[in-house]
Amino acid sequence: MCPLRLPLLAALLGLALSQYDYGYDYQPAEVRPPTPRCADECECPTHFTSAMYCNNRELKAVPFVPTGIKYVYLQDNHLTEIKAGVFDNVTDLRWLILDNNALTNDKIEKGSIDKLTKLEKLHINNNKLTEVVVPKSSAMEEIKMMSNEITKFPAGLLSGMDNLTAVHLSKNQLTTEGITGAFKGLKSLMLLDVSENKLKKLPAGLPSSLMMLYADHNEIESIAVSYLQKLPTLQYLRMSHNKLQDSGVPAGVFNVSALIELDLSYNKLGAIPEVGENLEHLYLQVNEISKFDVSSFCKVVSPVSYSKIRDLRLDGNNLTPQSMPMEAAQCLPLATEVVI
Numbered sequence: 001m002c003p004l005r006l007p008l009l010a011a012l013l014g015l016a017l018s019q020y021d022y023g024y025d026y027q028p029a030e031v032r033p034p035t036p037r038c039a040d041e042c043e044c045p046t047h048f049t050s051a052m053y054c055n056n057r058e059l060k061a062v063p064f065v066p067t068g069i070k071y072v073y074l075q076d077n078h079l080t081e082i083k084a085g086v087f088d089n090v091t092d093l094r095w096l097i098l099d100n101n102a103l104t105n106d107k108i109e110k111g112s113i114d115k116l117t118k119l120e121k122l123h124i125n126n127n128k129l130t131e132v133v134v135p136k137s138s139a140m141e142e143i144k145m146m147s148n149e150i151t152k153f154p155a156g157l158l159s160g161m162d163n164l165t166a167v168h169l170s171k172n173q174l175t176t177e178g179i180t181g182a183f184k185g186l187k188s189l190m191l192l193d194v195s196e197n198k199l200k201k202l203p204a205g206l207p208s209s210l211m212m213l214y215a216d217h218n219e220i221e222s223i224a225v226s227y228l229q230k231l232p233t234l235q236y237l238r239m240s241h242n243k244l245q246d247s248g249v250p251a252g253v254f255n256v257s258a259l260i261e262l263d264l265s266y267n268k269l270g271a272i273p274e275v276g277e278n279l280e281h282l283y284l285q286v287n288e289i290s291k292f293d294v295s296s297f298c299k300v301v302s303p304v305s306y307s308k309i310r311d312l313r314l315d316g317n318n319l320t321p322q323s324m325p326m327e328a329a330q331c332l333p334l335a336t337e338v339v340i
Ligand SMILES: *[C@@H]1O[C@H](CO)[C@@H](O)[C@H](O)[C@H]1NC(C)=O
Pocket: 037, 065, 066, 067, 089
């Protein structure tokens, strides 16, 4: 016998004995709280009865979800459609996970997910959506629709979602026009990931609550003068692998005090842009920078006035260690890693 089974056996024996000892106190099954039924194709664990696991079962359609279920896992199937009515008994569903299927917009019937007005988490990564689909749920906290074919994000779709904190849309076909107005008025949005899309500009009308904006691998050529002024709490801005040139970067556009990390690697910059006083991580590798100008970091160089930069990547540019001016060490005393 496998020794690992012993404690379990002992516990079962103990349970059996105690039931035997106090047999007349034993509670009949009927008084236990009713457990939700489970769709035949799925599994609802006895220790987590409000969850229904239907993942990895070669399903082609979403099964009817029984009363009492709050979390549904349908990832890793062959789902192509969601029929109307499957969620009729669970309009208070909280999580719906549909990653790695073959869902298209035209086969998500009206009367299916639009009924989920209490939904908090919606994951439809790696499907075949061409347009964002989201139920009108004011409880929504997180939307993930990465790796689809989304070109359109209708304006107003997210309105009233005051608890929405994160939207992940990387690896789609979004254009600047396609997402105009999509995020307007959101009160809690902290993270927006639109990397690996077809944006020519950073999204307009983002809410002032934003802390992380990821826009790597797009076709962005320029940034508007006061773009970051409208995002006073933005700490992480990632724009690597775009088409930024000096002419598209207005003077002082990155000189904002909230910014902690700025990734401008793999662009076409010829100069180091001015950065804000609190920036700690600056990535500029693989650009066309040929001059190291201390004034990008320190307007005045003195023992009490220096940059907080810790990491500075400048490799893959036209710089040599000799390009570093004498004042660099005094302006950047915290930079343990300056890679040229
Ligand atoms: C759905 O809800 C109806 C009405 O409350 C109920 O009679 C029925 O048993 C439920 N079905 C399932 C599978 O939960």
